[in-house]
Amino acid sequence: MSNTVAAPSGYAIERIDPAAASTEVEAQVVALMQAIEREESPDDPPPPYEAMAAQFRMSSPFREMHWSGAFHAGRVVGGAMMMIDKTGANTNVRQVYLQVLPEHRRRGIARALLASVLAEIGDESGVVIHTWTTTRMPAGIACAERFGGEPALRMRTNQLDVASVDRGLMEEWARRDPPGYRLEWIDDDVPDRLMDNVITAIQTMNTSPREGLQVEDFVVTPEIVRDRERQRRERGSDHWMLLAVDEATGQTAAFTEINIDRRTPTVLWQGGTATIPEHRGKKLGKWVKGRMMLRILDELPAVRSVRTNNAGSNAPMLAINEQMGYRFAYDNFVYQMTLEKARERVRR
Numbered sequence: 001m002s003n004t005v006a007a008p009s010g011y012a013i014e015r016i017d018p019a020a021a022s023t024e025v026e027a028q029v030v031a032l033m034q035a036i037e038r039e040e041s042p043d044d045p046p047p048p049y050e051a052m053a054a055q056f057r058m059s060s061p062f063r064e065m066h067w068s069g070a071f072h073a074g075r076v077v078g079g080a081m082m083m084i085d086k087t088g089a090n091t092n093v094r095q096v097y098l099q100v101l102p103e104h105r106r107r108g109i110a111r112a113l114l115a116s117v118l119a120e121i122g123d124e125s126g127v128v129i130h131t132w133t134t135t136r137m138p139a140g141i142a143c144a145e146r147f148g149g150e151p152a153l154r155m156r157t158n159q160l161d162v163a164s165v166d167r168g169l170m171e172e173w174a175r176r177d178p179p180g181y182r183l184e185w186i187d188d189d190v191p192d193r194l195m196d197n198v199i200t201a202i203q204t205m206n207t208s209p210r211e212g213l214q215v216e217d218f219v220v221t222p223e224i225v226r227d228r229e230r231q232r233r234e235r236g237s238d239h240w241m242l243l244a245v246d247e248a249t250g251q252t253a254a255f256t257e258i259n260i261d262r263r264t265p266t267v268l269w270q271g272g273t274a275t276i277p278e279h280r281g282k283k284l285g286k287w288v289k290g291r292m293m294l295r296i297l298d299e300l301p302a303v304r305s306v307r308t309n310n311a312g313s314n315a316p317m318l319a320i321n322e323q324m325g326y327r328f329a330y331d332n333f334v335y336q337m338t339l340e341k342a343r344e345r346v347r348r
Protein backbone atom coordinates (compact mmCIF):
# COMPACT_ATOMS: atom_id res chain seq x y z
CA MET A 1 0.00 0.00 0.00
CA SER A 2 1.41 3.31 -0.94
CA ASN A 3 -0.28 6.58 -0.23
CA THR A 4 2.84 8.59 0.16
CA VAL A 5 1.80 11.94 -1.16
CA ALA A 6 4.36 14.50 -0.16
CA ALA A 7 3.06 17.54 1.67
CA PRO A 8 3.47 20.68 -0.43
CA SER A 9 6.75 22.45 0.11
CA GLY A 10 6.78 24.43 3.37
CA TYR A 11 4.06 22.23 4.95
CA ALA A 12 4.25 19.16 7.16
CA ILE A 13 1.46 16.72 8.07
CA GLU A 14 1.67 15.47 11.66
CA ARG A 15 -0.56 13.50 14.01
CA ILE A 16 -2.00 15.53 16.91
CA ASP A 17 -2.83 13.89 20.22
CA PRO A 18 -5.54 16.11 21.75
CA ALA A 19 -4.79 14.85 25.28
CA ALA A 20 -1.17 15.95 25.01
CA ALA A 21 -1.62 19.03 22.79
CA SER A 22 -0.35 22.36 24.13
CA THR A 23 -2.75 25.26 24.67
CA GLU A 24 -1.15 26.91 21.59
CA VAL A 25 -2.02 23.95 19.37
CA GLU A 26 -5.52 23.85 20.90
CA ALA A 27 -5.97 27.55 20.08
CA GLN A 28 -4.79 26.99 16.49
CA VAL A 29 -7.11 24.02 15.97
CA VAL A 30 -10.04 26.01 17.40
CA ALA A 31 -9.18 28.98 15.16
CA LEU A 32 -9.27 26.62 12.16
CA MET A 33 -12.64 25.17 13.21
CA GLN A 34 -14.04 28.65 13.81
CA ALA A 35 -12.84 29.90 10.42
CA ILE A 36 -14.65 27.04 8.68
CA GLU A 37 -17.81 27.67 10.75
CA ARG A 38 -17.72 31.36 9.83
CA GLU A 39 -17.43 30.44 6.17
CA GLU A 40 -20.34 28.03 6.43
CA SER A 41 -22.60 30.27 8.53
CA PRO A 42 -21.43 33.87 8.11
CA ASP A 43 -24.53 35.34 9.76
CA ASP A 44 -24.28 33.25 12.93
CA PRO A 45 -22.65 34.25 16.20
CA PRO A 46 -19.19 32.60 16.35
CA PRO A 47 -19.25 29.27 18.16
CA PRO A 48 -17.80 29.66 21.68
CA TYR A 49 -14.09 28.90 22.06
CA GLU A 50 -14.70 26.67 25.10
CA ALA A 51 -17.23 24.50 23.26
CA MET A 52 -14.86 23.94 20.34
CA ALA A 53 -11.86 23.30 22.57
CA ALA A 54 -13.93 20.76 24.51
CA GLN A 55 -14.90 19.11 21.22
CA PHE A 56 -11.23 18.89 20.20
CA ARG A 57 -10.11 17.42 23.55
CA MET A 58 -13.15 15.14 24.01
CA SER A 59 -12.51 11.45 24.40
CA SER A 60 -15.10 8.73 24.65
CA PRO A 61 -15.02 4.95 25.01
CA PHE A 62 -17.62 4.83 22.22
CA ARG A 63 -15.67 6.75 19.59
CA GLU A 64 -12.07 6.73 18.48
CA MET A 65 -10.81 10.07 17.18
CA HIS A 66 -7.67 10.70 15.15
CA TRP A 67 -6.50 14.23 14.45
CA SER A 68 -3.78 15.32 12.05
CA GLY A 69 -2.62 18.83 11.40
CA ALA A 70 -1.10 20.51 8.36
CA PHE A 71 1.60 22.74 9.88
CA HIS A 72 3.11 25.79 8.19
CA ALA A 73 5.77 27.87 9.95
CA GLY A 74 4.95 25.92 13.12
CA ARG A 75 1.23 26.72 13.02
CA VAL A 76 -1.84 24.61 12.23
CA VAL A 77 -3.32 25.75 8.91
CA GLY A 78 -5.30 22.63 8.03
CA GLY A 79 -6.53 19.47 9.65
CA ALA A 80 -8.03 16.05 9.17
CA MET A 81 -10.30 14.44 11.70
CA MET A 82 -11.13 10.75 11.50
CA MET A 83 -13.78 9.18 13.70
CA ILE A 84 -14.39 5.46 14.23
CA ASP A 85 -17.59 4.23 15.87
CA LYS A 86 -16.80 2.02 18.88
CA THR A 87 -20.37 1.17 19.89
CA GLY A 88 -20.30 -2.09 17.93
CA ALA A 89 -22.16 -0.86 14.81
CA ASN A 90 -20.70 0.45 11.58
CA THR A 91 -17.18 -0.52 12.54
CA ASN A 92 -16.16 -0.39 8.85
CA VAL A 93 -17.05 3.31 8.49
CA ARG A 94 -14.37 5.98 8.81
CA GLN A 95 -15.85 9.44 9.12
CA VAL A 96 -13.29 11.83 7.75
CA TYR A 97 -13.41 15.62 7.71
CA LEU A 98 -10.80 17.79 6.02
CA GLN A 99 -10.41 21.53 6.53
CA VAL A 100 -7.87 24.05 5.32
CA LEU A 101 -7.65 27.77 6.08
CA PRO A 102 -8.79 29.78 3.01
CA GLU A 103 -5.40 31.46 2.50
CA HIS A 104 -3.65 28.06 2.20
CA ARG A 105 -6.04 26.43 -0.26
CA ARG A 106 -5.42 24.98 -3.74
CA ARG A 107 -1.89 23.93 -2.85
CA GLY A 108 -2.55 20.23 -2.31
CA ILE A 109 -2.91 20.32 1.49
CA ALA A 110 -6.26 18.47 1.57
CA ARG A 111 -4.76 15.89 -0.76
CA ALA A 112 -1.77 15.36 1.55
CA LEU A 113 -4.04 15.21 4.62
CA LEU A 114 -6.26 12.60 2.98
CA ALA A 115 -3.21 10.57 1.93
CA SER A 116 -2.03 10.49 5.54
CA VAL A 117 -5.49 9.38 6.70
CA LEU A 118 -5.50 6.60 4.08
CA ALA A 119 -2.05 5.47 5.22
CA GLU A 120 -3.36 5.30 8.79
CA ILE A 121 -6.38 3.23 7.76
CA GLY A 122 -4.08 0.73 6.07
CA ASP A 123 -5.38 -2.29 4.21
CA GLU A 124 -8.46 -3.18 6.23
CA SER A 125 -11.02 -4.70 3.86
CA GLY A 126 -14.57 -3.40 3.51
CA VAL A 127 -13.78 0.04 4.87
CA VAL A 128 -15.84 2.95 3.52
CA ILE A 129 -15.14 6.62 4.09
CA HIS A 130 -17.91 9.08 4.82
CA THR A 131 -17.38 12.79 4.65
CA TRP A 132 -19.86 15.65 4.60
CA THR A 133 -20.09 19.12 3.21
CA THR A 134 -22.69 21.66 2.14
CA THR A 135 -23.69 23.68 -0.89
CA ARG A 136 -22.38 26.65 1.09
CA MET A 137 -18.87 25.21 0.63
CA PRO A 138 -18.42 24.59 -3.11
CA ALA A 139 -14.74 23.73 -2.56
CA GLY A 140 -15.79 20.97 -0.14
CA ILE A 141 -18.07 19.43 -2.75
CA ALA A 142 -15.40 19.69 -5.46
CA CYS A 143 -12.85 18.11 -3.16
CA ALA A 144 -15.10 15.21 -2.06
CA GLU A 145 -15.93 14.45 -5.71
CA ARG A 146 -12.31 14.78 -6.84
CA PHE A 147 -11.33 12.03 -4.41
CA GLY A 148 -14.03 9.62 -5.56
CA GLY A 149 -16.86 10.49 -3.19
CA GLU A 150 -20.47 9.97 -4.27
CA PRO A 151 -23.30 11.91 -2.65
CA ALA A 152 -25.09 9.12 -0.75
CA LEU A 153 -27.41 11.11 1.52
CA ARG A 154 -28.82 14.56 0.91
CA MET A 155 -29.91 16.42 4.01
CA ARG A 156 -31.70 19.74 3.78
CA THR A 157 -30.97 22.35 6.38
CA ASN A 158 -34.30 24.05 6.97
CA GLN A 159 -34.54 27.21 8.97
CA LEU A 160 -37.40 28.73 10.92
CA ASP A 161 -37.55 32.48 11.40
CA VAL A 162 -39.04 32.56 14.91
CA ALA A 163 -40.67 35.98 14.33
CA SER A 164 -42.81 34.35 11.63
CA VAL A 165 -44.18 31.55 13.85
CA ASP A 166 -47.97 31.42 14.06
CA ARG A 167 -48.42 31.09 17.81
CA GLY A 168 -52.12 30.31 17.42
CA LEU A 169 -51.33 27.31 15.21
CA MET A 170 -48.71 26.07 17.71
CA GLU A 171 -51.26 26.40 20.52
CA GLU A 172 -53.73 24.40 18.48
CA TRP A 173 -51.16 21.61 17.95
CA ALA A 174 -50.12 21.76 21.61
CA ARG A 175 -53.74 21.40 22.80
CA ARG A 176 -54.34 18.15 20.91
CA ASP A 177 -53.69 16.03 24.03
CA PRO A 178 -54.58 12.75 22.30
CA PRO A 179 -56.33 10.34 24.70
CA GLY A 180 -54.15 7.51 25.97
CA TYR A 181 -50.91 9.52 25.87
CA ARG A 182 -49.07 11.74 28.35
CA LEU A 183 -46.07 14.04 28.03
CA GLU A 184 -42.75 13.84 29.91
CA TRP A 185 -40.19 16.65 29.76
CA ILE A 186 -36.53 15.80 30.28
CA ASP A 187 -34.26 18.78 30.86
CA ASP A 188 -30.62 17.71 30.50
CA ASP A 189 -29.84 14.40 32.22
CA VAL A 190 -32.25 11.48 31.80
CA PRO A 191 -33.81 10.21 35.04
CA ASP A 192 -33.29 6.43 35.45
CA ARG A 193 -37.06 5.80 35.28
CA LEU A 194 -37.15 7.18 31.71
CA MET A 195 -33.92 5.64 30.37
CA ASP A 196 -35.73 2.89 28.40
CA ASN A 197 -38.09 5.48 26.93
CA VAL A 198 -35.20 7.64 25.81
CA ILE A 199 -33.41 4.69 24.22
CA THR A 200 -36.58 3.81 22.27
CA ALA A 201 -36.88 7.45 21.19
CA ILE A 202 -33.30 7.75 19.95
CA GLN A 203 -33.37 4.35 18.25
CA THR A 204 -36.42 5.42 16.24
CA MET A 205 -34.12 7.80 14.38
CA ASN A 206 -32.84 4.61 12.72
CA THR A 207 -36.11 4.66 10.74
CA SER A 208 -35.32 7.99 9.06
CA PRO A 209 -34.27 7.69 5.39
CA ARG A 210 -30.62 6.91 4.66
CA GLU A 211 -30.91 6.98 0.89
CA GLY A 212 -27.71 5.49 -0.56
CA LEU A 213 -25.67 5.62 2.63
CA GLN A 214 -24.23 2.21 3.53
CA VAL A 215 -24.83 2.10 7.26
CA GLU A 216 -26.52 -0.28 9.65
CA ASP A 217 -28.67 0.76 12.61
CA PHE A 218 -26.73 2.65 15.25
CA VAL A 219 -26.63 1.30 18.79
CA VAL A 220 -27.77 3.13 21.95
CA THR A 221 -27.34 1.79 25.49
CA PRO A 222 -27.74 3.49 28.90
CA GLU A 223 -23.94 3.82 29.05
CA ILE A 224 -23.91 5.59 25.68
CA VAL A 225 -26.68 7.97 26.82
CA ARG A 226 -24.73 8.79 30.01
CA ASP A 227 -21.55 9.32 28.00
CA ARG A 228 -23.35 11.74 25.66
CA GLU A 229 -24.66 13.65 28.70
CA ARG A 230 -21.10 14.00 30.00
CA GLN A 231 -19.96 15.28 26.60
CA ARG A 232 -22.82 17.79 26.47
CA ARG A 233 -21.89 19.07 29.94
CA GLU A 234 -18.23 19.41 28.89
CA ARG A 235 -19.29 21.41 25.82
CA GLY A 236 -21.40 23.60 28.12
CA SER A 237 -24.76 23.16 26.41
CA ASP A 238 -28.27 22.27 27.52
CA HIS A 239 -30.74 19.78 26.11
CA TRP A 240 -34.52 19.53 26.28
CA MET A 241 -36.37 16.40 25.26
CA LEU A 242 -40.12 15.95 25.17
CA LEU A 243 -41.57 12.43 25.14
CA ALA A 244 -45.13 11.43 24.29
CA VAL A 245 -45.68 8.26 26.34
CA ASP A 246 -48.29 5.58 25.60
CA GLU A 247 -50.20 5.26 28.93
CA ALA A 248 -51.14 1.62 28.23
CA THR A 249 -47.56 0.35 27.94
CA GLY A 250 -45.50 3.16 29.48
CA GLN A 251 -43.40 3.15 26.32
CA THR A 252 -42.40 6.09 24.13
CA ALA A 253 -44.72 6.90 21.24
CA ALA A 254 -43.06 10.08 19.92
CA PHE A 255 -40.35 12.56 20.86
CA THR A 256 -38.63 15.77 19.93
CA GLU A 257 -35.46 17.38 21.31
CA ILE A 258 -33.44 20.58 21.04
CA ASN A 259 -29.87 21.54 21.84
CA ILE A 260 -29.31 24.90 23.51
CA ASP A 261 -26.05 26.79 23.78
CA ARG A 262 -26.84 29.80 25.97
CA ARG A 263 -23.60 31.51 24.85
CA THR A 264 -25.08 31.83 21.33
CA PRO A 265 -28.69 32.49 22.29
CA THR A 266 -30.02 33.61 18.91
CA VAL A 267 -29.64 30.26 17.12
CA LEU A 268 -31.06 26.94 18.18
CA TRP A 269 -30.57 23.49 16.67
CA GLN A 270 -33.44 21.08 16.60
CA GLY A 271 -32.23 17.52 17.35
CA GLY A 272 -34.26 14.44 16.47
CA THR A 273 -38.03 14.19 16.15
CA ALA A 274 -39.74 10.85 15.55
CA THR A 275 -42.94 8.95 16.04
CA ILE A 276 -42.59 5.24 16.75
CA PRO A 277 -44.04 3.43 13.67
CA GLU A 278 -47.09 1.87 15.42
CA HIS A 279 -48.18 5.28 16.73
CA ARG A 280 -47.92 7.13 13.44
CA GLY A 281 -50.91 8.90 11.87
CA LYS A 282 -52.25 10.26 15.21
CA LYS A 283 -50.67 13.69 14.95
CA LEU A 284 -48.30 12.98 17.84
CA GLY A 285 -45.49 14.65 15.88
CA LYS A 286 -47.39 17.94 15.72
CA TRP A 287 -48.34 17.64 19.39
CA VAL A 288 -44.73 17.40 20.62
CA LYS A 289 -43.41 19.94 18.10
CA GLY A 290 -46.16 22.42 19.05
CA ARG A 291 -45.41 22.05 22.78
CA MET A 292 -41.70 22.45 22.19
CA MET A 293 -42.19 25.57 20.05
CA LEU A 294 -44.36 27.23 22.71
CA ARG A 295 -41.70 26.54 25.31
CA ILE A 296 -39.02 28.03 23.04
CA LEU A 297 -41.16 31.16 22.51
CA ASP A 298 -41.82 31.55 26.25
CA GLU A 299 -38.49 30.54 27.80
CA LEU A 300 -35.89 31.33 25.14
CA PRO A 301 -37.02 34.75 23.88
CA ALA A 302 -33.62 35.61 22.37
CA VAL A 303 -33.87 32.82 19.77
CA ARG A 304 -34.21 34.26 16.26
CA SER A 305 -33.83 31.12 14.17
CA VAL A 306 -34.20 27.39 14.63
CA ARG A 307 -32.37 25.01 12.29
CA THR A 308 -32.97 21.42 11.48
CA ASN A 309 -31.51 18.86 9.11
CA ASN A 310 -33.96 16.60 7.32
CA ALA A 311 -33.31 13.92 4.75
CA GLY A 312 -34.62 15.32 1.47
CA SER A 313 -36.72 12.15 1.14
CA ASN A 314 -38.38 12.43 4.58
CA ALA A 315 -41.79 13.67 3.39
CA PRO A 316 -43.75 13.50 6.70
CA MET A 317 -41.10 15.44 8.65
CA LEU A 318 -40.70 17.99 5.88
CA ALA A 319 -44.49 18.50 5.78
CA ILE A 320 -44.71 19.27 9.52
CA ASN A 321 -41.73 21.62 9.33
CA GLU A 322 -43.18 23.37 6.28
CA GLN A 323 -46.43 24.05 8.15
CA MET A 324 -44.48 25.44 11.10
CA GLY A 325 -42.79 27.89 8.75
CA TYR A 326 -39.39 26.22 8.20
CA ARG A 327 -37.90 27.20 4.86
CA PHE A 328 -35.11 25.60 2.87
CA ALA A 329 -31.72 27.17 3.65
CA TYR A 330 -29.10 24.91 2.03
CA ASP A 331 -28.25 21.30 1.22
CA ASN A 332 -25.81 19.07 3.07
CA PHE A 333 -24.40 15.91 1.54
CA VAL A 334 -22.80 12.89 3.09
CA TYR A 335 -20.30 11.63 0.52
CA GLN A 336 -19.32 7.99 0.50
CA MET A 337 -16.10 6.68 -0.98
CA THR A 338 -14.44 3.31 -1.08
CA LEU A 339 -10.91 2.98 0.15
CA GLU A 340 -9.77 1.72 -3.23
CA LYS A 341 -11.19 4.68 -5.11
CA ALA A 342 -9.88 7.24 -2.63
CA ARG A 343 -6.39 5.68 -2.89
CA GLU A 344 -6.44 5.75 -6.64
CA ARG A 345 -7.68 9.36 -6.78
CA VAL A 346 -5.36 10.75 -4.13
CA ARG A 347 -2.33 9.76 -6.22
CA ARG A 348 -3.61 12.06 -9.02
Ligand SMILES: CC(C)(COP(=O)(O)OP(=O)(O)OC[C@H]1O[C@@H](n2cnc3c(N)ncnc32)[C@H](O)[C@@H]1OP(=O)(O)O)[C@@H](O)C(=O)NCCC(=O)NCCS
Nearest residue numbers: 098099100105106107108109110111137139140142143146
Ligand atom coordinates in the same frame (compact mmCIF):
# COMPACT_ATOMS: atom_id res chain seq x y z
C1 LIG B 1 -12.27 21.31 0.80
C2 LIG B 1 -10.93 21.82 1.31
C3 LIG B 1 -10.52 20.96 2.51
C4 LIG B 1 -9.89 21.67 0.17
O1 LIG B 1 -8.61 22.05 0.66
P1 LIG B 1 -7.38 22.37 -0.33
O2 LIG B 1 -6.12 22.21 0.45
O3 LIG B 1 -7.61 23.65 -1.02
O4 LIG B 1 -7.50 21.16 -1.39
P2 LIG B 1 -6.36 20.66 -2.41
O5 LIG B 1 -5.53 21.82 -2.84
O6 LIG B 1 -5.65 19.50 -1.83
O7 LIG B 1 -7.25 20.21 -3.63
C5 LIG B 1 -7.79 18.89 -3.73
C6 LIG B 1 -8.76 18.82 -4.91
O8 LIG B 1 -10.03 19.38 -4.54
C7 LIG B 1 -10.59 20.08 -5.65
N1 LIG B 1 -10.85 21.47 -5.22
C8 LIG B 1 -10.48 22.02 -4.04
N2 LIG B 1 -10.91 23.30 -4.00
C9 LIG B 1 -11.55 23.57 -5.14
C10 LIG B 1 -12.22 24.70 -5.64
N3 LIG B 1 -12.28 25.85 -4.95
N4 LIG B 1 -12.79 24.60 -6.86
C11 LIG B 1 -12.71 23.48 -7.59
N5 LIG B 1 -12.07 22.36 -7.16
C12 LIG B 1 -11.51 22.40 -5.93
C13 LIG B 1 -9.63 19.99 -6.78
O9 LIG B 1 -10.06 18.96 -7.65
C14 LIG B 1 -8.34 19.65 -6.10
O10 LIG B 1 -7.54 18.80 -6.86
P3 LIG B 1 -6.61 19.40 -8.07
O11 LIG B 1 -5.83 20.51 -7.45
O12 LIG B 1 -5.82 18.22 -8.47
O13 LIG B 1 -7.54 19.90 -9.12
C15 LIG B 1 -11.03 23.32 1.70
O14 LIG B 1 -11.57 24.06 0.64
C16 LIG B 1 -11.89 23.55 2.93
O15 LIG B 1 -11.39 23.55 4.04
N6 LIG B 1 -13.20 23.75 2.73
C17 LIG B 1 -14.14 23.91 3.88
C18 LIG B 1 -14.34 22.62 4.62
C19 LIG B 1 -14.99 21.55 3.77
O16 LIG B 1 -15.96 21.79 3.06
N7 LIG B 1 -14.50 20.32 3.87
C20 LIG B 1 -15.03 19.26 3.06
C21 LIG B 1 -14.90 18.00 3.72
S1 LIG B 1 -13.89 16.87 2.83
